[in-house]
Amino acid sequence: MNERSQDTKTMASNPVIVWFRESLRVSDHPALHAAASSNAPVVCCFVYDQQSPELRPLGGATGWWLAQSLRALRAELRAMGADLIIRRGPADEVLGDVVRETNAGTVFWNDVAQSGPRALAERVEAALGAIGTVSRIFPDDLLVDPAQLRGKEGRGLRVFTPFWKRVLACGDPPKPLPAPARLASAPGFSSLSVDDLGLEPTRPDWAGGLRETWQVGERAAQARLAEFLDRAARTYAADRDRPDIAATSRLSPHLRFGEISPRQIWHAARFAAAEHPAFAKGIDKFLTELGWREFSRHLLYDHPDLATRNLQPSFDAFPWTRDDAALAAWQRGRTGYPIVDAGMRELWHTGSMHNRVRMVVASLLAKHLLIDWRHGEQWFWDTLVDADPGSNPASWQWVAGSGADAAPYFRVFNPVLQGEKFDPDGTYVRRWVPELARLPAGLIHQPWAAKPLELAEAGVTIGRSYPAPIIDHKQGRERALAAYASLRTSD
DNA sequence: TTTTGAGTTGTTCGA
DNA sequence: GTCGAACAACTCAAA
Secondary structure, X not given: OHHHHHHHHHHXXXXXXXXXXXXXXXXXXXXXXXXXXXXXXXXXXXXXXXXXXXXXXXXXXXXHHHHHHHHHHHHHHHHOOOOEEEEEOOHHHHHHHHHHHHOOOEEEEEOOOOHHHHHHHHHHHHHHHHOOOEEEEEOOOOOOOHHHOOOHHHOOOOOHHHHHHHHHHOOOOOOOOOOOOOOOEOOOOOOOOOHHHOOOXXXXXXXXXXXXXXXXXXXXXXXXXXXXXXXXHHOHHHHOOOOOOOOXXXXXXXXXXXXXXXXXXXXXHHHHHHHOHHHHHHHHHHHHHHHHHHHHHHHHHHOOOOOOOOOOXXXXXOOOEOOHHHHHHHHHOOOOOHHHHHHHHHHHHHOOOOHHHHXXXXXXXXXXXXXXXXXXXXXXXXXXXXXXXXXXXXXXXXXXXXXXXXOOOOOOOOHHXXXXXXXXXXXXXXXXXXXXXXXXXXHHOOHHHOOHHHHHHHOOOEOOOEOOOOOOHHHHHHHHHHHHHHHHHOO
């Protein structure tokens, strides 16, 4: 009886809309939670917007991930009694259409604390306001609001350690919200299918490796976090730099699309550290990595053009070279440096690369090859499933030396030493560069130094089955140091 | 306001 | 093999 009258009342009220942006999940989703609490029918809407100039277009790999993530979200919502309405077009126009179709009085969404997405959201809010619709916006994608974390002269902090101390001093972020048990659904509005968005490759189908590698979606993200905290967090501090060991959380693409929130990660990690004191060190280190994501997005908040402009203006005079052949060799994993080639091939196949190796490949491109970091950033943007608008450009600038708290110019990675130090048995290289698999560990990171007999036994011919180094390390290093020195004398 | 100390992730060289 | 110093100077944050 009660239920029935409740239903009648609910059906009578106008629906509300939840605009899904980056938070492709149902738990700890402030906008969805608030919409569900209103007891009105909920229309969940995703707008694929390639037209609004405020948004950076997705890369290929993130596009593929988005398609999988939308399917997972739609399944979650259907299990709760609602559907996901997918539309395409400029978000302000599309949401206006959906409001008119549904007669909704309120649109809820989670904030994305970046100037582009915020500018778009402001246009949406204005368009909705013009037709008498209320917008309700909730903080979501960061632990701390960048506007609340200011240094002198109102600027954002540009050194990581004080930044992270300030974030920690803010105390725990809000506790994660539960997923709504069920949603009062509004019936049948037209929707595109995920296939209609054309986010997935057909010919050639380059996504096979991505499908093999990843389980996409909120449930997979939660499972991965639980598994990491249960097992790998214990050794994380010691092993996180080892690409040959599965020591990292691999949560970054899930975070990128908000399949899991930073608050959920924070609280789960703190809980695990309290349960297992032996994990505390690893977990602190892990949370620091969450801090780098936070730091990068705060930088992006203050510097919307982070992906295109040097944070240190002195770098505008840097003598980058143009070398399309070298860039292509780097992209394809044919530089002749095994650790670099392994990383670039891992990237192409899986849409990801171990963090340590990202630094090595980036250093080779920007320093040995003197190729503008923006080319590397764009390649990563297109090929990484976790390509993040903050982390990706901030990290590239960090390696190149033009960024915040950046690596000093004289820090040029030696790809042989890095390989020997972090992939000591050559396991990682053997996996991704199979033509070198039969070389012994002592030679696998510098095959050109092997004796003819050793190469013959391993079936390797330098220059034929595997390239000679694209540039001699010592020579490349000296050239890089000279280029960086020119910045200081040029003004 | 001025001063002071510090700043994710390295490499090389020479003792 | 191991160890410490040099590799620069600057910007940043906080006392």
